[in-house]
Amino acid sequence: MLSVQMLGMQFGGLKALSDVTMDVKHGEFVGVIGPNGAGKTTFFHAISGVHVPTSGKVLIDGAELQGKTPDAFCRAGIARTFQTPRIFGDMTVLENVRFAFLFGNHGASEELINEVIEETHIGALKNEIAGALPPARQRQLEIAMALATSPRLLLLDEVAAGLTEGEVEDVARLISRLRQQYGLTVVWIEHAVRTLMKTVDRVAVLNFGQLLADGSPEQVAADPRVISAYLGDEVSE
Numbered sequence: 001m002l003s004v005q006m007l008g009m010q011f012g013g014l015k016a017l018s019d020v021t022m023d024v025k026h027g028e029f030v031g032v033i034g035p036n037g038a039g040k041t042t043f044f045h046a047i048s049g050v051h052v053p054t055s056g057k058v059l060i061d062g063a064e065l066q067g068k069t070p071d072a073f074c075r076a077g078i079a080r081t082f083q084t085p086r087i088f089g090d091m092t093v094l095e096n097v098r099f100a101f102l103f104g105n106h107g108a109s110e111e112l113i114n115e116v117i118e119e120t121h122i123g124a125l126k127n128e129i130a131g132a133l134p135p136a137r138q139r140q141l142e143i144a145m146a147l148a149t150s151p152r153l154l155l156l157d158e159v160a161a162g163l164t165e166g167e168v169e170d171v172a173r174l175i176s177r178l179r180q181q182y183g184l185t186v187v188w189i190e191h192a193v194r195t196l197m198k199t200v201d202r203v204a205v206l207n208f209g210q211l212l213a214d215g216s217p218e219q220v221a222a223d224p225r226v227i228s229a230y231l232g233d234e235v236s237e
């Protein structure tokens with residue numbers, strides 16, 4: 001469904017992405033890992049319309065989207081979360097999800113809004129002010145807001161950052177269940193490598209803006225280039 005071809009992103013003299021080529025099939029669950037500054041978030045920015053890539057193509061079901069605005073990516077069925085949750089801190093959980101439905105151009109039916117809130121396990125918090133929620137709940141809210149746009153492809157940027165080990169496992173289970181339930185294709189950037197590796201079908205490794213490896217979690221974990229560039233010193237979750 002997603003085809004990224006020779007994607008490049010340059011910031012002045014810095015090549016944040018160089019010739020990244022990757023295909024993601026319908027229904028696949030792909031993890032993206034790599035050291036700090038490897039270009040993971042830039043990759044998401046370039047495949048969700050936040051950045052216009054310097055070179056290369058981004059296709060969804062064969063349609064070229066590079067250079068289009070974020071709402072065009074949204075209409076094509078792509079939703080994403082951000083490293084720092086982009087929720088409206090002074091609005092309630094319910095109001096945030098209602099807003100996300102409107103952004104996705106779907107009528108804000110209270111039934112659907114409530115379904116998404118329940119499915120992301122924040123039903124009991126729906127009248128709470130979002131900015132006052134603990135980090136794990138804010139992550140769940142951001143996932144709910146992404147789901148509210150009725151995506152086919154969900155891009156998750158470090159939704160487990162700052163969470164406890166138990167919460168990281170919970171969020172991984174939540175994503176897996178939502179993926180099944182809504183028939184989603186998911187690409188998940190995460191530093192919590194151990195959890196990610198046992199959750200996804202496939203892992204792509206970025207290093208210095210290049211795709212260093214792309215394969216099953218077992219293949220990637222055993223790849224000497226990945227071990228030396230990243231996994232060797234990446235033991236924390």
Ligand SMILES: Nc1ncnc2c1ncn2[C@@H]1O[C@H](COP(=O)(O)OP(=O)(O)OP(=O)(O)O)[C@@H](O)[C@H]1O
Pocket residue numbers: 011014016034035036037038039040041042043
């Ligand atoms: N808007 C920008 N302008 C200039 N340089 C940028 C910009 N965005 C990212 N960079 C640089 O591009 C490189 C890749 O950054 P990016 O945030 O994509 O890495 P990352 O793999 O997501 O890192 P982390 O794991 O720390 O989040 C870094 O050197 C970063 O400083």
